[in-house]
Amino acid sequence: MAVLWKAVAGGLLFTVCLMGWRVEGQGNNKKEVSGDSIIYLGQERNPWRPLIRTTANLTEISSIKSSFQFRTFDPEGVIFYGDTKNGKDWFVLSLKEGIPLMQISKEDVQVSVTGGPKLNDGKWHTVDLSNHGKFVILEVDSSPGLVVGLHSKQTKEVISGELRLALGGILITKDKMIVQMDPQMDGCIREGRWLNLNIPWVADAEELWLCHQNIRPGSFFAGEGFSIFNTSVFSIDEDQGFKVEFWGDFSQMDGTILSIMSSQEELLGALVANNNTNEIHLTIRKEKHVVKNTLKRLQITFLKYIVKWLIYLDESNEIMFSYGPESTPGNLTTLTEGRFAIGGLLGGGKDMVGSHFLTGCLEKIQVQGKDLDLDSAVKDMSASSHSCPA
Known part of the structure; x- marks a missing residue:
């Protein structure tokens, strides 16, 4: 050039x-x-x-x-x-x-x-x-x-x-x-x-x-890094809560898809794909739920007293799980000044050290109902923001 x-x-x-x-x-x-x-x-x-x-x-x-x-x-x-x-x-x-x-x-x-x-x-x-x-x-x-x-x-x-x-x-x-x-x-x-x-x-x-010789739209993670965002830049209210949604072939993913940390450096939740067991694990504090990785779309919503997990086996077949107030009090309060990562497990401290990075392609990511551009991340490591290998 x-x-x-x-x-x-x-x-x-x-x-x-x-x-x-x-x-x-x-x-x-x-x-x-x-x-x-x-x-x-x-x-x-x-x-x-x-x-x-x-x-x-x-x-x-x-x-x-x-x-x-x-x-x-x-x-x-x-x-x-x-x-x-x-x-x-x-x-x-x-x-x-x-x-x-x-x-x-x-x-x-x-x-x-x-x-x-x-x-x-x-x-x-x-x-x-x-x-x-x-x-x-x-x-x-x-x-x-x-x-x-x-x-x-x-x-x-x-x-x-x-x-x-x-x-x-x-x-x-x-x-x-x-x-x-x-x-x-x-x-x-x-x-x-x-x-x-x-x-x-x-x-x-x-x-x-x-x-890559051939590409398709999406965000590709090579297992070497993640993208970090501050929750404060998103509008969070008590009625709608904080919603993150993913599209893709989850059977081809391995590693942490999403992790969320409070303003007090407490890990509130993590969504992890395990390619060895063909499972998706959602952990909210100490509670865990597991489903098979055959789904094509997944949505997590943090509300005032509960966390909803909505999975789509296809566009017309959905399953919803909820976590009650005993396990997740004050979700929105702790999230307001927190941060979340796409593609890795957040660590504590200002250095935001991560681990268990994702390998795979997320075809689409939405936060609060709007497409998320990885280029707007506070810190972006080893992710292709708009393309995946075909």
């Missing part, structure tokens, strides 16, 4: 290209990235920090057109970034509600433009981006996608200096964005052709995660 950002008289010239890569050791725990494979953008890190970056001299750049293939189910996130003048002039391409969003800052001009087809359908799309005078043109699958015109009286030709390029993040502070967004992108890039440059990229990771 590369972005060329180069000013010309009366306008702006830049070119972007993303590519796949192979990782090779470079010393100091840094990795060199070459352009002959694919890369997964959603790797765990600070969400604004680029996964891949490089620097080039503007004098080495002659091409003004680039192309790449891109695939995602994620509706929002940063794809790539480029700048000159150490970040004074910059460009960002991202998705917002699945649609391409370009943001440009150049001299006294700032531009934000959204347009083109939705790209978060899980299919590979070929994206071409080129400069034509004062216009930047984005094409998707050889069809017109988005055109941005930019002109400033203060624009001066930039023929020397450095061009910084970054993938999956930005190199300026997030408050400079014209349109605020969630930066994390669960997506893959391959077959990039970028400018005329032949320089290495440096990965800010000891090991790069691989892309």
Whole structure:
């Protein structure tokens, strides 16, 4: 992937290209990235920090057109970034509600433009981006996608200096964005052709995660981490309580699906799939209930005095269990400032250490009746937020 950002008289010239890569050791725990494979953008890190970056001299750049293939189910996130003048002039391409969003800052001009087809359908799309005078043109699958015109009286030709390029993040502070967004992108890039440059990229990771050959919508947990949320960001009232619901093939899961902890660091409940016994275990404090893992949908609701567990063997066949007031007093009070984890068993303390991580795909997650985006987690470890291996 590369972005060329180069000013010309009366306008702006830049070119972007993303590519796949192979990782090779470079010393100091840094990795060199070459352009002959694919890369997964959603790797765990600070969400604004680029996964891949490089620097080039503007004098080495002659091409003004680039192309790449891109695939995602994620509706929002940063794809790539480029700048000159150490970040004074910059460009960002991202998705917002699945649609391409370009943001440009150049001299006294700032531009934000959204347009083109939705790209978060899980299919590979070929994206071409080129400069034509004062216009930047984005094409998707050889069809017109988005055109941005930019002109400033203060624009001066930039023929020397450095061009910084970054993938999956930005190199300026997030408050400079014209349109605020969630930066994390669960997506893959391959077959990039970028400018005329032949320089290495440096990965800010000891090991790069691989892309799955085929994907389907959902949230995939690889048995190495979980996503943590504060309950305080959800509306909890005494009548409706606190409801969490899951869809998926539970027979293919193993590990902790859900754990909930009170504001006093007490583990209130845990939902665990056991692939060895083909069972699903729900533990509420010291009480446990077990069902077979042949269900396709599961709902847990914490009410003022009881906890309801509703399971669906299919869309028309449901079974409900309830836990009474003797075992679960004050559920909503302790939950208001608590936290919950998807994909692991919460530990105590501020470090939120977890264990018994989930392996498997949750096709859909809802909290309080609304879809849960793992990208909004307080802490997210080793989970693909919008895709599962098919």
